[in-house]
Amino acid sequence: MKIIPRATYRLQFNSHFTFADAEAIVPYLHELRVSHCYASPYLKARSGSPHGYDIVDHNALNPEIGDRDTFVSWVQALHRQGMGQILDIVPNHMGVGGDDNAWWLDVLEQGPASEYAAYFDIDWRPIKEELRGKVLLPLLGDHYGTVLEKGELRLTFDLEQGQFSIWFYNHRFPVDPSTYPDILGHGLERLAEHLAEEEAPFLEYQSLITAFEHLPSRYDTRVEKRVERLRDCVIYKRRLAESCRKYPAIGAFVFDTVAAFNGVVEQPESFDLLHHLLERQAYRLAYWRVASDEINYRRFFDINDLAGLRMENPEVFETTHRFILELVKEGKVDGLRIDHPDGLYNPPSYYQRLNRQIAEIRGEEEAADGNLKSSYYLVIEKILASYEHLPESWPVSGTTGYEFAYVNNGLFVYPGSQKEFDQIYTRFIRHQWDFDELLYERKKIIIRVQLSSELTVLANMLNSIAQADRHTRDFTLNGLREALTEVVACFPVYRTYADVDQVSEEDKRFIQWAVIQAKKRSPAADISIFDFIQAILLLEISTRSAFSQEIISFVMRFQQYTGPTMAKALEDTVLYIYNRLVSLNDVGSDPRNFGVSLTAFHRANQERAQRWPYGMVASSTHDSKRSEDVRARLNVLSEMPGEWRKHLNRWARINRAKIRRLNGFRAPSRNDEYLFYQTVLGTWPLFDMGEEELVEFRDRIEAYMLKAVKEAKVHTSWINPDTEYETAVVHFVRSVLGNLEKNPFLADFLPFQRRVAGLGLLNSLSQLLLKLTVPGVPDIYQGNELWEFRLVDPDNRHSVDFALRQRMLQELMLLIKSSQSLTPCVHKLLKNKEDGQVKLYLTWKVLSFRAKLPLLFQKGDYLPLSVQGIKADHLCAFARKHQGQVVVSIVPRWLALLGSNEDELPLGESLWQKTWVEVPAVKEKENFTNVLTGEVVAVVQHNGKFYVPAGKLFESFSVALLAPSSLVAA
Template sequence: MTSRPKDTEQDALIDRHCTPDHIPTSTYRLQLTPQFGFAQAEAILDYLRALGISDVYTSPYLQAHAGSNHGYDIIDHSRINEELGGEAGFIAFTDALRRRKMKHLLDMVPNHMDITSNANGWWQDVLENGPSSQYAPYFDIDWYPLKPGVKSRVLLPILGDMYGRVLERGELRLERQNGAFFVRYYDHCLPLAPDSWIAPLSRALELLPADTAEGDDALAIQELQSITTALKHLPPREATEAEQVEERNREKEVIKRRLEALCAQSALIRNAVDRVVAEYNGTPGDPHSFDLLDALLNEQSYRLSFWKVATEEINYRRFFDVNDLAALRMEDPRVFQDTHGLILRYIAEGRITGLRLDHTDGLYAPHRYFNCLQLERCKQLLGAEAAALLERVAQRLQTARVPALPRPLYVLVEKILEPGEHLPTRWPIYGSTGYDFLNAVGGLWVDARAERSLTSTYRRFTDMRDPFEEIVYRSKKQIMRGSLASETAVLAHALKRLAEGDRRSQDFTQNSLASVILETIACFPVYRTYVDEDGSREENDDRYIEQAIETAKQRNPGISPSIFNYLRDVLLLRFPEGASDAQRSEQISFALKFQQVTSPVMAKGVEDTAFYVYNRLVSLNEVGGDPARFGVSPAEFHAQNQERLEIWPLSMTTTATHDTKRGEDMRARISVLSEVPVDWRTLVNRWSRLNRSKKTELRGQPAPTRNDEYLFYQTLLGAWPLEPILEDDQAYAHFVERIDAYMLKAVREAKQRTGWISANEDYEQALSRFVQGTLKNRRGRFVQSLYATVAKLATFGACNGLAQTLLKLASPGVPDCYQGSELWDFNLVDPDNRRPVDFDRRRELLDSIQRRIDDRLALARELLDKFQDGAVKLYVIHTALNCRRQHLELFIHGNYQPLSGGEHVVAFARSLAGKTLVVAVPRFPFKLTQGLEPWPLGEVWGSATLELPRAGTYQNLLTGERLTSSGEQDGLSLSQVFQHFPLALLEFTGGPA
């Protein structure tokens, strides 16, 4: 016999040991807050298990900024958030999951930390010590930016006004806290560099009677003199060599302890130091009295500035354009270990069984980061055999593609895919968080035949003529010239340095290079490319770069093509002839940094700007969507499902998240407008006439704009609750308040007449008056017309909502339910969609359903009759999830077969090992019923037939009915399939009766 090749033996051992402990069958997302922590989450586990959930999927819970309602503003990766219950609460929560045989998926933030909290020890150390801080390499800081005044300093844009005004109003106060000095600005407590204490301590020495002091006082004065001398001998803040960093870190702490002890023991010293502190703090009204404090602040490793300055001069990379969140250099192994230690420990203990990774497009090297996660898990699983096998694991992680990968940890990534873009198959992950599915299933309810009519209505009403592509282009440029101006300026500076290293490019000017970068990013067709340091890249990366360059060239004939060609060659890692190793390294660094900028520009320019400008049919304006793509055909939907089954069978499928712009059922209702485009045109024009008097004239123009008004009407139509709020003063007032808050956020995001950085208060007040004025009279013609329209469309929107829910639960992938959306989800964008959820109500409804489950037909009919309470959606989810639980292998690995049934049906079959399930849902129910029936049931289907994968008897698990195909045709009459309920989940039970 011949022995197996060594690599094959190793691979077999790796595959045997490095297998995932657990794969979810379904997940339920919980938003943990100080008001809803681990104890509250534990209290609903029985409800979630009864619903059919296998994995509880939570928002981040490492120690965050005080009062955080989302958990993304982490300040300490080594602790569990105390406001959520701390480690004890976490242990109790995960123990409770284990007892119920449930698992836990954690949303993790690998990109950034909150830097506004005084409790962020890493950032405080950076502020205190600058480049010589032991944590300076942890943050992505440009210590040598274009602006000379910030050299070796961090720009801190935390002031509410210009620096000089804030200083001279006395809002910046010097403080001594034990053995250290700080400057306080309201809640901010910023450390002063120890070597900058020399001036105030020297001033304190001048106030002391050095020549006449005796005994303990003389010794105290000598100690203060010694401390001052020690400060002078600290390694400088610009020193970054390991030995000097270690020495500075050690000696400054010794000095602090000495000063603290001295001030505690000597009233003479303490009083002198505190007198100097008071002197530094100046007197409001006397500008010169602040000269000392101004000089002291100018010595720091940071420069305080007005928050609006960040758009142009900030020199640390942020999470998008959020000044409070500083980017981490996760590519540094020390950062990885220090941020993941606690999480990896809980993974080893089995308390965390999967990770959802937030905004991985912000990482310098995503592929390497995913490899590190899986390699760490392999170490845990291989144990004593780890050392001999890890090199082979690392090789496989680097080169293999899905599914031939060691993927012991269930990992999902937040990734927005543009049309035609695919998730990189070499990433050792299990898929994405499901935005691709969300937009595909949502597009099913948009009738493409109405595109021309709805486009015409929108253009006539708003006079908005530009296509969405043009709005995106302008919005991205607006972002790069505004909130992300500093990021693009840093790129331009880096490219100029690179160009100067080659005589063939040294004549390119800073301005021309900046223009080419801006135009190329504005034309970039995807969020980012994934070129790695070794030159490897994803399949279409080169094509995306070439496409962006060519489009930018066409849009800018006035810019020399040679500059665009230069940027193209840099990004494609085409090195100049004779380039040195240093030049090659600098070019690679630029290419990877460029990738980190295209992503936030796309996110802020498209999702957070263009999506609020282009309001043709706002159900299409969803995260990961393309509003220019008017509807998705069943064939396209099936093709995506088949691709997911083949490549990413365990990817998440979702219809709502904490980031979505609108609740899943709100989108489903708005999409019904594509079935009634003529009626919509009549309505929106009538409503505008009724509300004309509610507008305000600003500088000769009515406010709000027609575009904002158009968004307002769609928002009202989609968000109007099914409960009778017109008769409930409190409920109605709350609804109006939500709409008012949403419209304010929407117009600020659009950045047309107001914005976050420069708010136009007159316009915002006019908008609020319009919202409040139009909705004030509940008996008025507008509100009554709106109410009547909602009543007319409500069941058809609900039908779409139920349909997309069942498709999500039965399609290939792991379905996720966002908290509370098991009842009707008419939420608006965050923070509206993070409101508390009434779990008691949901538990009561589920208990009622379970008590009556034996007579499914009667139950389904009753739930449909009183659909307004949402229990019918809860019932569909409960039934489908428990079906998944019983037939898990079928849903994960089963064959997927599209089925035909005519234009008004979306249907498919899942089959495996003799088991078959058929899913069928209505499409365009308003058109099918001509709006004359509340639900598409029974005779409205006429003679239409649903194709079946095999003849025989099927049981509809939603109604309990048994349906048998007759004759030689493998089909069922749709009037039978949808006789009593507008959804079908059919289980094959045997051959022909």
């Protein structure tokens, strides 16, 4: 049977958090009433990896995290508590470069003849002739010739393995064995002199050179020749090693030859030998800056040391999933989270194959139509546009919850202030951004600068198709490239999912919309080229074309390309430029939408209940730009635009002298300064800082601001850093946050910050209750059961103090158990909300209630509830109902507009006045009990409907979870 988690807890594994560490906190997570650990990737990754997404071996555990024994011990600890785990897997790419990916190193050594050549998405026949049969490796820190003549490329000989390699610092590039004779035969006369009286060793050495020379070519990919080459390489290397060990003269000769190949710095001609050797390899070393133009392997986005895998190849799938499926079969893993599935050639096909494999090892039968609906818990990291739907035909349990985070956060943004916020932002930065135009422009920059080589491949593929038909052969390569650029820049979603023979109606609309927009923007005289591209993308001509396979291949690759383009332009660029209200700037969000209506929030939850009831619902993830509590705090600004404007302008005046001028321009820019104030406001700690804590906080803000301005790519970037601008940003941060005393900025900032922070905490509690009770599986990102004011990675990957959390939970449980009445106890937690115990309480209490009624929350209907009265807009209420059981969640929002401040709690009839929440019908004479406080709330019947008064709901606590009193007492 499919195991559906009640609630998951995300753990970030690395060398600082191991299986043993995870085992130690199992009792705590069990007491918190989490059902499953949600583990970041823990297969063998690059040494020192902080996240595990750069896997180098899919069939081994990461030794930095633990071995098989510590892994099994952790799993057994989970099972003893009735818990399980969901594992994050990475099918799209692997870590390459370095010296730790055996598959990649074999490809570099054997070229197309490698048994792993078809594992990676490599174009072995690029347009550029110099790259035919080679992999471009843009890993050098400077131009190739400069690096070579500085002696940074070093030939080595491994005496134990009998193999040659070329090293660039920690990167190893194996030498093709068929080119070993270039080394072994160099200056052979010298060896002949040394072995003049030992003819046999010299003849053996010569025969070995001949053997290497006669290896089958690395371009010959016939199976029998490939097997012969790989077999003989092993044999000849072994013979070489034996000869070098057995005959010291041969060993000395080989090492002397290696030294000669390595040249002498300041003698350029001395590096000719190494250069000619490198020219004959299955790779071409290059300056890292050329990657965007000529790289011929698919990457994860634009990261050169993450190479795409051809998961559509059954052999690749089988090999990379062998160990994972073994864990599934053994019952050690209860579900899988699929990382970056949009990078795959055909994601739906991948989901089907994975389900079939799991069904097979679990002895389940496939559906008669061959479309096995998921009987295993699979969630996918899919980012959906607000107007996009997850295809219901996909055999998955849902997404990882970005779309919920978007509506949950947006519910607490006051849309009535949008116009005023636009004016504040525009006037402060003295520029008016059009978000759509900004995204379009940044996409084109990403295409041109960072993903140019991938577009070149697409343009060449499309050109071949066009030239094969007399109706389209007049389209030029340049014209096709420009048209493709426009279509991709106008694409409204991350990607479409056309299969070999069909395109869904929704995908058709996205493609047609993109083409229409591209036509409008194109300066081309002949826009029929766009009709040709549309016909190709819609597969309208594939069935009648002799080039049908080429068309399908183009469409699939096109779909793999639009996703990285959108991600790099939106997530990693525009979200760092368009800073109007940065709580809206997160993965899966749409900053154009200033808030989410109650209707939209309810509709999203109803659709999830109907279509994806087991999908994750998240509020913070390892990819979040800002943690849930930062966003909840910054949302308060939408309720007080006037105060925000006043303080913003005052801060700018106070800090004017800290701005530097670089060639007539401000540094930081007004836009970056605007971001800085929101960042400090959102992350300022709840506790009073001393000078030492201020230094730590300032370091965090400094690191974040440097990352933000680089990601924005306006004044500096990762590729082309402007050190002067970055130095000015650092100067500004350090000056503004230089000290606590006699700081006019902080004197004005702190009172405002305290008010915003207090209201933000109440927002966080409301958002938390919503997450824990809407349809779906709630996920808690590590540490976020307490207040966390974290920024994008690496800030959000800091170590978590689990000892503190465990101690706080124990104290909380003891407090609740020893209290005669729950109500005053909970009210005190709310009054002292800054210590975080109230968030921990809410998490524990609701998860405990979920554990008591799992089917209600797992399968229950979602019913939006009507709120009436003058404060109705400030409440969100809904019910979950299943087989006669019902619970009601009610949370307040827009508390600043309600009249609350940091010292007053939003409680009592005087605040809520005559505001009523309609609730589902209950049994006669039965009332509701607030699960969170133990208070009984009387139900009032009027005109056949049932109501509860808001003033009674919020007498002692800021959110309410109601259930019939008989159900709570059971």
